[in-house]
Amino acid sequence: MNTDCILEVKDVSKSFHGLAGASLTVLDKINIKIDKPSSGGIITSIVSPFNSGKTTLLKIISGIEKPSSGEVFIEGKIHNKADGTAAFVPEKPSSFPWMNVKQNIQFAIEVSKSPGKKEKANVDEMISAVGLAGYEDHFPHEKSAGFRLRISIARVLAAGTKLILLDDNFKILHGETKKEIIQLIKFLSREHGENFLFSTSNINDAVSISNKLFVMSNRPGKIIKIIDNDLSKLDESGYISSIKNEIENCFSGHDRIPSFAN
Amino acid sequence: MSFNLQTPGILKLKKLALKNLHRLLLFYLLLWVVLFEFILPANNFLPKPSIVLLSFAALWKDYRLPVNFLITISSIYVALVAAYFLAEYLAPVIFKKNHLFSEFLFSLHWFSIYVPWIIFGIFLIYWFPASPIIEFLLLLVISFFSLIIKMKEESASVGKEYLDSAVSLGADEKTISKKIKWKAVQPKILKHSVQLHFNLWTLAIVFEFIKNGYGLGTIFRLALDYKDLSALFTVSIITGVFIYLGTLLIKYYQNKFCHWSFN
Numbered sequence: 001m002n003t004d005c006i007l008e009v010k011d012v013s014k015s016f017h018g019l020a021g022a023s024l025t026v027l028d029k030i031n032i033k034i035d036k037p038s039s040g041g042i043i044t045s046i047v048s049p050f051n052s053g054k055t056t057l058l059k060i061i062s063g064i065e066k067p068s069s070g071e072v073f074i075e076g077k078i079h080n081k082a083d084g085t086a087a088f089v090p091e092k093p094s095s096f097p098w099m100n101v102k103q104n105i106q107f108a109i110e111v112s113k114s115p116g117k118k119e120k121a122n123v124d125e126m127i128s129a130v131g132l133a134g135y136e137d138h139f140p141h142e143k144s145a146g147f148r149l150r151i152s153i154a155r156v157l158a159a160g161t162k163l164i165l166l167d168d169n170f171k172i173l174h175g176e177t178k179k180e181i182i183q184l185i186k187f188l189s190r191e192h193g194e195n196f197l198f199s200t201s202n203i204n205d206a207v208s209i210s211n212k213l214f215v216m217s218n219r220p221g222k223i224i225k226i227i228d229n230d231l232s233k234l235d236e237s238g239y240i241s242s243i244k245n246e247i248e249n250c251f252s253g254h255d256r257i258p259s260f261a262n
Numbered sequence: 263m264s265f266n267l268q269t270p271g272i273l274k275l276k277k278l279a280l281k282n283l284h285r286l287l288l289f290y291l292l293l294w295v296v297l298f299e300f301i302l303p304a305n306n307f308l309p310k311p312s313i314v315l316l317s318f319a320a321l322w323k324d325y326r327l328p329v330n331f332l333i334t335i336s337s338i339y340v341a342l343v344a345a346y347f348l349a350e351y352l353a354p355v356i357f358k359k360n361h362l363f364s365e366f367l368f369s370l371h372w373f374s375i376y377v378p379w380i381i382f383g384i385f386l387i388y389w390f391p392a393s394p395i396i397e398f399l400l401l402l403v404i405s406f407f408s409l410i411i412k413m414k415e416e417s418a419s420v421g422k423e424y425l426d427s428a429v430s431l432g433a434d435e436k437t438i439s440k441k442i443k444w445k446a447v448q449p450k451i452l453k454h455s456v457q458l459h460f461n462l463w464t465l466a467i468v469f470e471f472i473k474n475g476y477g478l479g480t481i482f483r484l485a486l487d488y489k490d491l492s493a494l495f496t497v498s499i500i501t502g503v504f505i506y507l508g509t510l511l512i513k514y515y516q517n518k519f520c521h522w523s524f525n
Contacts, residue, residue, distance in 0.1 A: 083432040088427060090426050094421075107433075155427075
C-alpha cells in the first residue's frame with residue numbers, strides 16, 4: 001500500500017439489515033484517496049445531500065463501524081479498529097460536560113493508542129493551539145458551541161490522530177464563530193500539518209475550507225465527482241459559483257441536492 | 263391520552279410554595295400553637311405545644327431516642343452511600359450488553375414494574391430476624407438493586423456523540439463505562455436517590471415497627487401502644503426534619519459534583 005497516502009478508502013460498502021430480512025444499502029463501493037501534501041496538512045470535504053451516508057462513512061474510516069465490504073488504509077496501513085488514529089468529531093457537541101477543558105484533553109491522551117499521541121506535558125500546547133489558553137479550568141457547558149468544538153478538536157489533536165474526521169460540525173455555528181472555526185482549521189492544517197476530512201451538506205462550507213472535494217450521490221452513497229479547490233481563488237468573482245455549479249450538475253433533476261445555506 | 267398535571271398554574275403554585283417554604287412552616291407552627299395551645303387544648307388530633315416540649319425529655323430517656331435514632335439513620339444513609347459506590351464500582355459490568363449477570367439483574371426490573379417495592383420489603387422482613395445488621399443489609403440490597411436498575415435504564419439515553427467520540431479516540435469498554443456512561447447517568451442516579459431515600463426511610467420504619475426491638479419504628483410502636491400522642495407527634499417531626507435534611511444533602515452533592523446537569 002502507498003504510504004504517501006493519508007487515507008485510502010477502497011471499495012467500501014455498507015448495508016444495514018433489518019429484523020424482517022430487509023436490507024438498506026447506505027454506501028456503495030466508495031473509493032477515496034487523499035495524498036499527503038508536499039507541505040502542511042490537507043483539508044478534504046465530502047459533500048452530499050442529507051442522509052446519504054456521510055456519517056456512516058466517517059464512522060467506518062474512524063473504525064467505529066465495520067464496513068460490509070472493502071477496506072480502509074491510513075498511511076498505508078489497514079485501519080479496522082478505532083484507536084485514535086483517525087478520530088471522529090460528531091455533529092453534536094461531544095466534549096464531555098463533566099470534564100473541564102484540561103481533563104477533556106487528558107482523557108484523549110490516556111485512551112489513545114495512536115503512536116503519535118501527545119505526552120501529558122503537551123496539554124497546554126494543545127490548549128493554546130485551539131485558542132483556549134486561559135480557559136483550562138472551564139467546563140464546556142459554561143460556553144458556546146464554538147468553544148465546545150474547539151475542545152473536541154484539541155482532544156483529537158492530543159490523541160495524535162493522523163486524520164481528523166469532522167461530521168458537519170458547522171451546522172450549529174453561526175456568523176463570527178463559524179468564521180473563527182474555519183480559520184482555526186485552516187491554521188491547524190497549514191501551520192501544524194493536521195489533516196481534516198470534513199463531511200457536509202453545505203456547499204458554501206465545503207468550498208470555503210477544502211483543498212479537495214468529493215461529491216457523493218444520494219443514498220446509496222457513491223463518489224460521483226472529485227473537485228480540486230484552489231482556496232487562494234475564493235475571493236475571485238465567480239469562482240465559488242463555478243464550483244457550486246459543478247457540484248449541482250452532478251445531481252439530476254429529481255435528486256436532492258446539497259443545500260446552499262450561508 | 264395522557265394527562266399532564268404539571269400545568270403552568272400548578273408549577274407556579276409549587277414554585278411559590280418552595281420560595282416561601284420557611285414562611286409557610288412558620289405560619290403552620292404559629293397556627294398549631296394558637297389553635298392547640300389556646301383554642302383547642304383538649305383534643306384527639308394534635309397535642310398541646312407545651313406538652314410536646316415536655317415529652318421531648320421523656321422521649322430522650324424513656325424511649326431511648328438517641329440510640330434508636332442513630333440505628334435508623336445510620337442504617338439508611340450508610341446503606342444508601344454504600345449502594346451508590348458499589349453501583350459505581352460495578353458500572354462496567356452493569357452497563358455491559360448481553361452480560362449474563364447484568365441481564366439477570368435487569369430482569370428483576372420486570373417485577374418492580376408490577377409489584378410495589380414495599381411488598382418485597384415485607385417479604386424480606388418476614389424472612390429475616392430482627393437485627394440492625396439485617397436491617398442494614400436489607401436496605402443495602404434494596405438500594406443497590408434500585409440504583410442499578412435505574413443505571414441500566416438510563417444508560418440507553420447516554421448521548422451517542424459522547425460514546426462515538428470516546429470509541430474513536432481508542433477508549434476501551436471499561437473506560438467508557440466508568441468515565442462516560444457512569445458520569446452521563448450520575449445526575450439522574452442522584453435524582454433517583456432522593457426518591458429512593460424516602461422509600462428507605464419508609465422501609466426502615468416499617469421493618470423496625472414490625473420487628474419491635476430498636477430504631478425509630480419501635481418508638482412509633484411504643485408510642486402507639488401507650489397512646490402517647492405527644493411522643494408520636496414529636497418523633498414524626500424529628501423524622502420529617504431528618505428526611506428533609508437528607509434530601510438537602512443529596513441535592514447539595516448533586517449541585518457540587520454534577521454541576522453540568524443543571525445547564
